[in-house]
Amino acid sequence: MNLPPLIQSFVLHFGEMGSRWGINRTVGQIYALLYVSPEPLCADQIVEGLGISRSNVSMGLRELQAWNLVALRHIPGDRRDFFAAPDDIWQILRTLAEERKKREVDPTLSVLRELLMQQPGSEEERFAQSRLMEMNGLIEQLTNWYDDVKRLDTERLATLLGLGSKVTKLLDAKDRIVSLGRKRRGDGQP
Amino acid sequence: MNLPPLIQSFVLHFGEMGSRWGINRTVGQIYALLYVSPEPLCADQIVEGLGISRSNVSMGLRELQAWNLVALRHIPGDRRDFFAAPDDIWQILRTLAEERKKREVDPTLSVLRELLMQQPGSEEERFAQSRLMEMNGLIEQLTNWYDDVKRLDTERLATLLGLGSKVTKLLDAKDRIVSLGRKRRGDGQP
């Protein structure tokens, strides 16, 4: 490996984390390198930077493309493929979220739905189904939220994050006002 | 494996997904089995249900305990350990989020901070640091949001999820009103 020390540290760390993440070490390292690189890189530059085989780089890039995490670039008059991570880190976040959902959540959701269609054949299965229903409900709440929020432009998304739990304070205030109004008018629930 | 068909399908699916998830197949299966079980189970019941070795079950349970995903239970007059998944699925979600953050995010955050303290030794490193700064900023925004939101009780959390992007509509309305007020009074920015 032949990189400036700071970049090398980052690349190595990403490689380590890669394995906690469902991607392998090399893929993590390649991505880290592309991420901190001001220019797109071609495969041989990655080979040189990371000190791994050409074919391994090829497979790694292929996987990153499957995740939509790198863009292919071309330099006029150069036949080689160049690769770059998106400049916009929010876009990277969106892609990551989308791809992880696709791989880690959607298959489970479809299995749950399928199992919930079945007629339980025993008390054990009946109970299991009730648990699956809870799980299905929770995942649907989360994915509905995600599907809704992901459509926001980045500025609004950042605002929403900044608000965090304060949102509920607003709601509490609204609730108090509404129930106060009801009380004055003498209608509504106790 | 010796389970009712519906439960077996669920257990097998969870096992498969486990590997996309940083936990191994067996651990996924054990958890799935505990999750759909109305009563706590002891290790031998898991051995029988899943058809794997006793020691493998022991290691799996140990790992689930490290993740705080199972609770140890005791039955009076019985020396064996019994294990159960929490009843409350929201609690499971919270635990998962917390543990994944601890394993997948926090280490990166601390590496980023450390690397950002260093003096860049070249133009390449200077650029890399600017990228790391973006990444650090994004992760901090996300973890701040998470730290804030996780304190909400479940009911409010569910409400927040249900609102989703609608929150920003409220904010937009507020902004319009505020700027309208400014315009009438003739002060404020254009």
Next chain:
DNA sequence: CTGAAATTACAGAAATTCCTGAAATCCGGT
């Protein structure tokens, strides 16, 4: 303190994943 039941540690076997070099394929220029 003893001993039976239960649990865990651990070494090696089995399975899986990762990586490499060689061969095959692709592609634009002549």
Next chain:
DNA sequence: ACCGGATTTCAGGAATTTCTGTAATTTCAG
């Protein structure tokens, strides 16, 4: 069509992870 460089595919070896059986340890009733 052919050449030459760039890229990908793929078989098999290396490395890692997972699983098992045995042995050691813990636990607790008596």
